[in-house]
Amino acid sequence: MSRPVGIVGTGQTDHKSHRPDVNGREMIREAVTRALEDAELSIKDIDAIVIGNMDHFESINYVDTWSVEGSGGVMKPIMKITTGGTTGATVALAAYYHVASGLFDRVLAIGWEKNSESDTTAAIITCSDPIWDRFSYSGAIPSLATEATAYMKQYDATQEDAALIAVRDRNNALNNHHAHLQRPVTVDDVMNSPMLAYPIKLLDVCPRTDGACAVVFAADGVAQKLTKQPAWVKAGSVRHTYTWFGDSTDYDRGLVSLQRASAEAYKHAGITKPAEEIDVAELYLPYTYAGLKWIEDLGFCGKGEGAKFVREGNTDMNGKIPVNPSGGVISTNCIGATALLRVAEAAIQVMGKGGDRQVDGAKTALATGFGGCFWSDVVILGAQKP
Amino acid sequence: MNDVAIAGVAQTRHESRKDNMIYADMVFDVVTSALEDAGLTLDDIDSVVTVSNDFLDGRTISGMAVGDASGGQDKNISTVEGDGTFGAFYGLMRVLSGYGASIVVAHSKGSEGDIRYVTNGMFDPIYQRLLGIEAISASAMQAREYMQRYGVSEEQLASVSVKNHGNARNNPYAHLPMDISIDDVMKSRPVADPLKKLDCGPVSDGAAAIIIASPEIAAKATSTPVWVKGVAHCAEDYMIGDRDLAVPVALKDAARRAYDMAGIKNPAEELDLVELYDAFSYMEPLWLEGLGLAEAGKGMSLLEKGVSTMEGSLPVNPSGGVLSSHPVLVAGLVRIIESVLQLRGQAGERQVKNATSALAHGINGPCGQSHCVWILNKDK
Numbered sequence: 001m002s003r004p005v006g007i008v009g010t011g012q013t014d015h016k017s018h019r020p021d022v023n024g025r026e027m028i029r030e031a032v033t034r035a036l037e038d039a040e041l042s043i044k045d046i047d048a049i050v051i052g053n054m055d056h057f058e059s060i061n062y063v064d065t066w067s068v069e070g071s072g073g074v075m076k077p078i079m080k081i082t083t084g085g086t087t088g089a090t091v092a093l094a095a096y097y098h099v100a101s102g103l104f105d106r107v108l109a110i111g112w113e114k115n116s117e118s119d120t121t122a123a124i125i126t127c128s129d130p131i132w133d134r135f136s137y138s139g140a141i142p143s144l145a146t147e148a149t150a151y152m153k154q155y156d157a158t159q160e161d162a163a164l165i166a167v168r169d170r171n172n173a174l175n176n177h178h179a180h181l182q183r184p185v186t187v188d189d190v191m192n193s194p195m196l197a198y199p200i201k202l203l204d205v206c207p208r209t210d211g212a213c214a215v216v217f218a219a220d221g222v223a224q225k226l227t228k229q230p231a232w233v234k235a236g237s238v239r240h241t242y243t244w245f246g247d248s249t250d251y252d253r254g255l256v257s258l259q260r261a262s263a264e265a266y267k268h269a270g271i272t273k274p275a276e277e278i279d280v281a282e283l284y285l286p287y288t289y290a291g292l293k294w295i296e297d298l299g300f301c302g303k304g305e306g307a308k309f310v311r312e313g314n315t316d317m318n319g320k321i322p323v324n325p326s327g328g329v330i331s332t333n334c335i336g337a338t339a340l341l342r343v344a345e346a347a348i349q350v351m352g353k354g355g356d357r358q359v360d361g362a363k364t365a366l367a368t369g370f371g372g373c374f375w376s377d378v379v380i381l382g383a384q385k386p
Numbered sequence: 387m388n389d390v391a392i393a394g395v396a397q398t399r400h401e402s403r404k405d406n407m408i409y410a411d412m413v414f415d416v417v418t419s420a421l422e423d424a425g426l427t428l429d430d431i432d433s434v435v436t437v438s439n440d441f442l443d444g445r446t447i448s449g450m451a452v453g454d455a456s457g458g459q460d461k462n463i464s465t466v467e468g469d470g471t472f473g474a475f476y477g478l479m480r481v482l483s484g485y486g487a488s489i490v491v492a493h494s495k496g497s498e499g500d501i502r503y504v505t506n507g508m509f510d511p512i513y514q515r516l517l518g519i520e521a522i523s524a525s526a527m528q529a530r531e532y533m534q535r536y537g538v539s540e541e542q543l544a545s546v547s548v549k550n551h552g553n554a555r556n557n558p559y560a561h562l563p564m565d566i567s568i569d570d571v572m573k574s575r576p577v578a579d580p581l582k583k584l585d586c587g588p589v590s591d592g593a594a595a596i597i598i599a600s601p602e603i604a605a606k607a608t609s610t611p612v613w614v615k616g617v618a619h620c621a622e623d624y625m626i627g628d629r630d631l632a633v634p635v636a637l638k639d640a641a642r643r644a645y646d647m648a649g650i651k652n653p654a655e656e657l658d659l660v661e662l663y664d665a666f667s668y669m670e671p672l673w674l675e676g677l678g679l680a681e682a683g684k685g686m687s688l689l690e691k692g693v694s695t696m697e698g699s700l701p702v703n704p705s706g707g708v709l710s711s712h713p714v715l716v717a718g719l720v721r722i723i724e725s726v727l728q729l730r731g732q733a734g735e736r737q738v739k740n741a742t743s744a745l746a747h748g749i750n751g752p753c754g755q756s757h758c759v760w761i762l763n764k765d766k
Contacts, residue, residue, distance in 0.1 A: 002484035023512070054447065055440035055467070061507030064468060065751025068624050075639060077619045078756065079476065080467045082440070084447035090464045094476060101482035103387065127447040240463050243410075243454040260460065372450050 004385050005099040006223035006230025007351075008216050009039025010344040015180040015211035015332045018116040024058055025070030028112050028212045031337075032072055035108065035214035038353075039226055043072035046216075047104040052081045052091040053113050053336030056123035071110055083240065084127060085284070085371020087111060088213065088340030089379060093236045095217045100233075105219045111340035112212035115333075120208050127372065133245045140286065141205070143245060143374070145197040148289035150251035152199060155304035157292055159199050163190035164310055165291030166203050166330055172317065173327025175357035180209045180332040190288070204288040211334030213341045220385065231347035231365070231381040235268035237261040240375040248374040258297040258368070258376035265378040266299075269386075271364075274321075275300045275314070278380075279362040281323045282345040284338060284370040285330065291315075291323070298366075317359070325349065325357040339369030339377060346381045387647055389766055390481050391604035391611035394424025394597035395723040400561040400711035403497040404591040409443065410455035412493050412593035417457050420489065420595040425608025431597070433485040434458035436465045437473035437492035437715050441504045456491050469663070470594065470719025471748030471758035475617060477598045487599040494713040496589030501714070508752050510625070521665075521752065522586060526578035528631040528753045529668040533580065535632040536683030538671070540580050544571035545689055546667040547584050547709055553696060554706025556736035559720075561590045561711040571667075585667040592713030594720050601766075612726045615743075615763045616648030621756035629753070637676030637747075637757040644745075645678075648761040653745070654679050657700060657761075659728055659738045661721035662747040664707040669754065670694075673747060674702065676757070696736065704728065704736045718748025722760055729764045 011034025013019075019027055028051075036043060049071050051064055060066050064080035067073060083090045088111035095109035125138040137143060151157055166185055173179035185203055193202040223230040239257040242248040262274070271277045281298070285291045292306035300321060301309035309315065315323035326345040329338055346365035348354050354362075363384070369377035396419030398404070398412055407415075413436070421427060436456050438448040445451055449465030456463070462485070466473035470492040477488030505521035532538060545568055554560035566584065574583040597607075604611040620643075622636035623629050641653075650656045660679065664670040671685025679700070680688055688694040694702035703709075705724040708717045725744035727733045742764045750756035 002482075056446040059507060059511065061439070061441040061504065062468070062751050065621055065755045066508065066510075066624060068621055073621050074623050075620060075636065077640075078621050079472045079619070081464055081476075082447070082467045083449060083465050094464060094479075097476070097479045097483045100484070101479035103479060103482065123446050126445050127450050129451070130445075238462050238464065239460065240450075240453050241459055243450060243452075243459075372447050373453070 002100045003102060004220035004232060005096050005217055006232045007347040008218045008223050008226040008230050009035050010215050010347055011035030011038055012178050012213040012341060012344060013211045014178050015209045015334060017180065017207065017209060019114065019210040024114050025067060027114065027210065028067055028070035028110060031212035031214040032108065032110065035216050039216040041216065045106055046072060046076065046108045047106050048098050049073045049076055049078040049108045049110065050081055050091050050094045050098065051078060051110040052087040053111065054082060054084060054087065056126065057118035057335065058114050083372060085335060086339055086369035086375050086377045087336045088338055089343060089369030089377035090238065092215060092340055092343040092379060096233050096236055099217050099219050105222045107217045109215045109217060109340060110212065111337035113334040113336040114210045115208035115335065116210050128245055137245045141197045141200060144287050145200050147251045148199050151289060151293045154252055157307045159191065160187055161292055161307035162204060162288035163187040165285065165288035166190045168316060169324045169328040169330045172325055172357065173331035176326050179327040180207055200287055206286045206329045206333035209332050209334040211332065211337055213337040213344050215340060215344050215347065229351050229383060231350035232385050234382045234386050235265040235380040237264040238377040240372055242373040245373055255294050255297040255374060255376060257374055258294055261376045261378040262298050265380050269380040274298060277364060278321055278366045279364050280325060280349045280359040281321055281366040282326060282342040283323055284342050284368045285328055286370060322359050325354060325359060342367040342369065343379050350381050350383050388482055389601045390478055390614045391599050391601065392596055392726050393599040393604045393607040393609055393611055394420040394426060395726045396420035396423055397559050397594040397720055397723055398592045399559050400590040400592035400713050402588065402590065404495065409451045409493045413452040413491050414455040416593045416595040417489060417491055420597050423609055424597050426597065428457045430603055430606065431457060431487050431489050432461060433477065433480040433488040434461050434463040435473050435477045435488055435490045437470050437490065438465060439467050439715055441507050442494055442499060442714060444499055452493060457489060468750045469748035469758065470715055471722065471760060472619060472750060474596060474598065474719060474722055475619060475758060478614060478617060481598050481600050487597055487603040489595060489597055491595040492716040492719045493593040494716045495591045496714060497591050501589045522581065523578045524626055524752045525666050526581045529580055529666060531631040532668055532672055538686060541568055541572065542686045543585060543667040544568045546670045547571045549689060549695060550664060550703050550707040550709040553704050553736060554710035556734065557705050560706045561588055563706065563710065581666060587665045587708045587712035590711050590713040592716050594716045594723055596719060596722060610730045612729045613763050613766050616644040616761035618643035619756065619758035624755065626753055631753055634672060634676035634754055637673060637754065640757045640759045641677045644759040644761050650761060653677065654700060657743050657745050658741040659704060660700060660702045660745045661705060661724045662703065663718060663721065663749045664703060664709050665712060667709060670702060701738050704733065704738055721746040721748060725762050729762060
């Protein structure tokens with residue numbers, strides 16, 4: 001019943017900590033213009049738009065209707081999707097369903113955030129229950145610090161192991177002129193950076209970024225006319241498993257949402273050995289320890305083998321399964337756009353447009369989103385039409 | 387469009403304050419009731435769309451508060467921030483893409499915040515917001531523009547409120563069933579000229595859920611399926627100063643595309659009832675014009691000729707409309723639910739006789755910047 005859908009263009013801003021030169025709509029327009037140029041389309045060709053961000057970061061209500069002068073939504077169908085950190089991936093999937101449903105042929109997905117206009121933690125902590133969770137266990141860093149500590153204890157991983165993830169991603173970002181942080185770091189730099197919440201130090205976590213990303217999805221028959229190599233959507237699965245932070249603390253089980261979402265996505269994409277069959281992975285790793293632990297949940301390696309897998313160079317640019325050629329979330333984090341940037345990078349790799357960061361012969365790419373209450377989204381793109 | 391059915395519906399009673407329930411309680415209740423209504427279980431559902439608004443809920447990632455209550459714990463779930471008709475649109479697209487059934491559930495508790503601050507947040511933060519403009523004052527300007535353009539009087543608009551509050555008397559879910567006169571509306575407290583209290587819908591607490599199903603799952607359901615024949619949405623320009631507030635161009639576009647999908651050539655003849663988003667009394671005639679059910683400036687004629695009353699040939703808002711119950715976001719989903727109940731013949735005292743085709747409508751943004759139009763039918 002569903003028809004094949006391919007990504008035919010991507011666009012993103014040059015991400016920075018603060019964009020006082022543009023307002024939100026102007027920033028969105030930059031990404032949209034670039035995506036349309038990449039797809040060689042004009043806004044007139046777009047049938048519908050999906051947009052997402054997190055309201056409390058900019059304090060704009062009804063972003064769909066507010067955005068139209070930047071998103072191009074005047075006299076078009078536009079809707080807003082918002083699911084916290086996973087927003088970008090859920091926006092991408094909503095755009096996918098717009099096209100797969102047969103109702104629209106060319107659909108624009110937009111994720112954006114102007115983090116400089118907010119107090120990120122003050123906004124984020126309001127996601128948890130005001131009575132039970134908010135005062136005890138809320139915000140991004142406390143729960144991640146707990147997860148990291150549990151992982152280190154369970155598998156004897158070290159802070160230096162985690163630092164390797166920052167070194168890898170920040171170095172990869174040097175090949176991505178859009179990235180926010182384009183300065184390489186060493187293990188020593190990470191170890192000597194200020195402690196935020198044990199064992200997370202400043203260079204273990206993502207920055208706050210102003211930026212936007214736009215991706216054009218097109219239907220089978222339309223996509224091939226727009227580009228020689230569309231990035232076809234092979235699978236998309238989400239698991240927003242938990243509602244309460246108190247339920248998410250059984251860290252010994254791993255990241256349950258990612259295990260479940262990736263299992264379903266692999267099944268739909270016909271993948272049985274992810275590390276062998278996936279050519280490149282662009283993962284939503286908001287902090288370094290995730291780069292060790294979550295690749296186990298994705299089945300790239302066995303339980304407790306994450307640190308060894310990374311140390312052996314398997315996730316490096318020339319490794320078995322390069323992770324985060326874009327520099328990842330640790331280099332750029334405009335929250336509502338962050339997961340869409342992962343999907344965009346996966347598409348760039350499959351379309352062969354990665355330039356200095358192109359993974360040779362990338363035919364199958366995996367993108368993930370993370371957010372909310374330890375939620376995960378998985379998108380698999382491929383060069384072959386499904 | 388392939389065949390898709392609405393297989394289950396449920397709503398809470400809408401009221402001013404549900405202080406015995408949190409969001410998750412309301413959502414759990416309507417999801418459970420919608421499944422019962424459909425004769426389905428959560429195992430039949432593979433897609434969940436929640437509808438909420440971070441400003442209204444005072445929570446970021448507001449969908450998180452109802453993730454488990456919606457049944458989405460181990461399913462493909464997402465959250466639409468906007469009116470319930472838009473959330474339902476996403477649920478529909480997922481079924482058209484191969485899912486068996488989507489639950490779409492919306493919740494809202496106007497009682498826990500101040501809707502004026504919430505809707506002030508819709509406006510441009512630099513140029514407009516500090517003026518204090520919010521939904522009611524912006525709508526008052528739209529009402530004035532409409533009245534002046536076409537010579538519509540306050541008394542005429544008041545008659546819409548009389549009709550819809552009267553219809554609500556037959557709707558057990560309605561927040562404000564009332565037996566009022568035009569005089570009562572005219573004498574009610576001025577809110578923002580020309581709008582008076584009884585020209586404005588209340589701010590309600592409530593929740594609603596629908597199950598949108600493929601023909602296979604609809605066949606498994608024990609309910610009478612209602613079929614989706616056409617659906618479209620469209621947004622116009624943002625700055626209200628850039629818009630002609632008396633001409634709802636986005637609604638015209640959405641209606642045209644929905645009618646085309648449904649193969650409707652003469653909506654006034656082919657539709658049996660309309661459930662539209664009348665947050666304020668003036669919206670009913672204005673949206674009727676946008677829907678092509680009346681000529682520009684003639685929206686009031688449907689009521690004045692008796693066409694849009696319960697006894698008329700095209701009853702408008704038999705449920706009592708949004709004027710009688712306004713849980714924000716939920717209200718659009720309630721328009722779809724009322725249409726389904728009417729087409730099933732389950733609307734009780736407010737049943738429109740021989741209803742086979744219905745139109746449900748929702749809005750997003752200031753002064754109806756964005757509209758979503760659904761055409762539903764008893765027959766496949």
